[in-house]
Amino acid sequence: MNLTNRLLLNKEFSWQHLRALHQLRTTGETHMKVHENAYFQHLLDQGLLGRKRLSATRTSRTDEARFNDEYDREFDLIYQEAKQFLDAYDLDIPQARFTLAEIIGLQRIYTQCDIIVKEEQSRGQISSTFLGSSKVLKHSELLDKAVLRILSLERYPQLDNVLDRALLISGCPKGRRIVLCENDAYLRQPDKAEALRTALWYAGGNHIAKLRHSPDPSLHFYYSCDWDHHGLLIYSRIRAMYAERGYHLQLLTPVDEAERKTVGSLNHNSQWEKSHWSKHLTDNDPTTSLFNAPQRQLLAHLLQANKWIEEESNDLKALLQANKVLIDDE
DSSP states (O other): OOOOOGGGSSTTOBHHHHHHHHHHHHHSEEOSOOTTSHHHHHHHHTTSEEOSSTTOSOEEESSHHHHHHHHHHHTHHHHHHHHHHHHHTTOOOTTOOOBHHHHHHHHHHHHTHHHHHHTTOOHHHHHHHHHSSTTHHHHOHHHHHHHHHHHTOSSOSSOSOGGGGSOOEEEOTTOSEEEEESSSTGGGOHHHHHHTTEEEEEOOTTOOGGGGSOOOTTSEEEEEOOBSHHHHHHHHHHHHHHHTTTOOOEEOOOOTTSOOEETTOTTOOOOOOHHHHHGGGSOOOTTTOSSOHHHHHHHHHHHHHTEEBOGGGSOHHHHHHHTTOSGGGO
């Protein structure tokens, strides 16, 4: 895929935008949210596209001949090539919001897959060489899975960081409770956790195998995470892993004051897969439900508003107090 238009190489132009252009070419309209994208704004300014009103979700061709000429010249071959590549690896799914630059990187990985596997390159090496930064794959679960699928690997042959398999404990190691944290922000406040007589375990995202250490069965066991698609998905996997061994992991509900951030905000790549979570909104059986009633209410609000809550938006003490974790200490 050869791209020269700078408007198509930025992180705001994704495969979903290219699909929208294809819809406009074939049907004359699209209901995808595209008007905030710079290239679509360019087409609107040029009079090739239009909307009945600013708040309208439907975008239509207003100059069919000029739009079709532009699409056929600029995009037809790009769309066909990208579509064929994504279909080959079952990657053309609604949540696959790859940028065109990322698709180019995936194509380059495909052409070099024999060398990558033979040299046992790590995730960081692959990410740096083909996707522009060693941290790109670390921060995008969907892109990470796509690379493993293209390489026909279940995991990378090298650890990017030995800490990915090490269980980190901070705060009060022999505290009254254990809080398992998706991110490491609270672990960087050991004095605060120790004053709260709380042991902090670092979950570290998807690297849950290291969490097979058995907690003290006499202690209450809690989980703190980002309230977004990936954070709650990881929670469900960890909860199931511990449940198989007879432990109950209780999810902590964010405080009311925690900032509700817009999905897709800077450096946030976790898009809600609403169909996955809708079934959990009606499950009120305490033996099977991942969430209690207030948590289901919060999740419903986040899904409807397309918002998320970052773990670090909660002060640790306020978080524990809001969830009535510290009652026994009073």
